Amino acid sequence: MKGSSRHMQKNKLKAVLATAAIAAVAFVGAPTQAHAAGLKIAIMPKAVNNGYFTAWNKGAQTACKEIKATCTYLGPTEATGPAQVQFINQVIQKKYDVLVISAADQNAIVPSLNKAKAAGIKIVTSDADVATSAASSRVVAVLPAASARIGTAEVDWIAAATGGKGKIAVLSAAATAANQNAWIAAMGPYLTSKYPNMSWVGGTVDKSVFYGNDDPTTSTSQFDAILSQYPDVAGIIAPTTVGVLAAAQEKKAKSAAVHVTGLGLPSQMAPYIEDGTVEKVGLWNPIDLGYVAVYAGAAAKAGTFTGKVGSSFKAGTKSYSVVAGGIAYLGDPFTFDKSNIATFKSIY
Ligand code: RAM
Numbered sequence: 066m067k068g069s070s071r072h073m074q075k076n077k078l079k080a081v082l083a084t085a086a087i088a089a090v091a092f093v094g095a096p097t098q099a100h101a102a103g104l105k106i107a108i109m110p111k112a113v114n115n116g117y118f119t120a121w122n123k124g125a126q127t128a129c130k131e132i133k134a135t136c137t138y139l140g141p142t143e144a145t146g147p148a149q150v151q152f153i154n155q156v157i158q159k160k161y162d163v164l165v166i167s168a169a170d171q172n173a174i175v176p177s178l179n180k181a182k183a184a185g186i187k188i189v190t191s192d193a194d195v196a197t198s199a200a201s202s203r204v205v206a207v208l209p210a211a212s213a214r215i216g217t218a219e220v221d222w223i224a225a226a227t228g229g230k231g232k233i234a235v236l237s238a239a240a241t242a243a244n245q246n247a248w249i250a251a252m253g254p255y256l257t258s259k260y261p262n263m264s265w266v267g268g269t270v271d272k273s274v275f276y277g278n279d280d281p282t283t284s285t286s287q288f289d290a291i292l293s294q295y296p297d298v299a300g301i302i303a304p305t306t307v308g309v310l311a312a313a314q315e316k317k318a319k320s321a322a323v324h325v326t327g328l329g330l331p332s333q334m335a336p337y338i339e340d341g342t343v344e345k346v347g348l349w350n351p352i353d354l355g356y357v358a359v360y361a362g363a364a365a366k367a368g369t370f371t372g373k374v375g376s377s378f379k380a381g382t383k384s385y386s387v388v389a390g391g392i393a394y395l396g397d398p399f400t401f402d403k404s405n406i407a408t409f410k411s412i413y
Contacts, residue, residue: 102133111144111169124356146170163362167192170241191358193244204372209349216251226324231299238305284311303327313337331409
């Protein structure tokens with residue numbers, strides 16, 4: 066009786082997750098708002114050679130088709146601000162109408178964004194924002210979820226893996242990225258207050274962060290650096306799809322005892338979740354994130370969306386409102402483990 070009701074519950078959960086996964090892409094549907102056709106929109110990732118941004122661009126391109134815009138995916142192969150600046154200059158020269166950008170560096174790109182803004186280009190940051198002090202350089206930031214939700218969730222995942230014990234390190238992207246930095250800032254006090262038997266390898270969270278710069282080779286060598294500097298490390302949180310993949314691969318190659326979690330693409334992490342190298346990772350749907358960001362930019366160009374706190378825009382069937390800081394949020398991340406990875410790995 067117990068067993069069969071558990072089985073039913075499991076099936077029910079599977080059905081709910083499958084529906085959630087489909088719902089996550091389902092609102093990529095018919096346009097709900099009139100936009101001028103023929104807009105020229107630039108979609109700029111931190112770096113083009115990152116699978117996360119390939120998915121983000123997929124959603125962006127879907128939105129572009131729906132609103133009959135011409136969208137170009139362009140950006141550097143190295144996730145740095147100076148490398149992005151060269152591409153922002155091209156966007157200005159080629160007179161784009163809208164720039165959707167994930168900021169590799171929260172400060173270094175701001176002067177170029179201000180030039181673009183002065184040229185009449187509507188700028189939407191998406192995924193990674195500029196510094197709070199530079200918020201006026203963009204119309205709105207379309208971000209996955211509140212930073213505290215993302216950062217604290219990752220601490221809960223590593224606590225579940227380590228049994229709530231031991232020393233933890235962070236394998237991040239670039240030191241200049243606002244998104245990772247905000248998530249890491251939220252991890253620090255949460256781990257200390259919620260998990261008395263866990264601590265940071267360096268004493269505090271900021272002394273426990275290693276930067277892999279969203280580069281697979283650097284991420285792998287930084288993973289190794291954590292293990293050699295802190296041989297008793299119990300868990301590594303990698304709040305970057307590039308970092309968590311490198312960590313899983315290197316953990317497996319070295320048969321390292323350390324637990325690994327973070328923000329991973331289910332399609333990339335599936336083999337490591339299926340073979341038990343990694344218990345659980347999480348992520349929002351990057352396809353939806355890119356989709357929503359394009360709609361925000363097009364509405365701003367059409368003059369139907371100001372980006373002011375309380376203003377809103379539509380993307381597909383949903384409406385998004387701007388909250389404090391000039392931010393519109395997508396929603397909480399999903400988590401992926403052995404129970405649902407098969408469903409999610411085929412989506413993104
Ligand atoms: C990497 C990038 C991106 C981040 C994801 C989780 O792909 O750093 O900005 O949002 O990880």
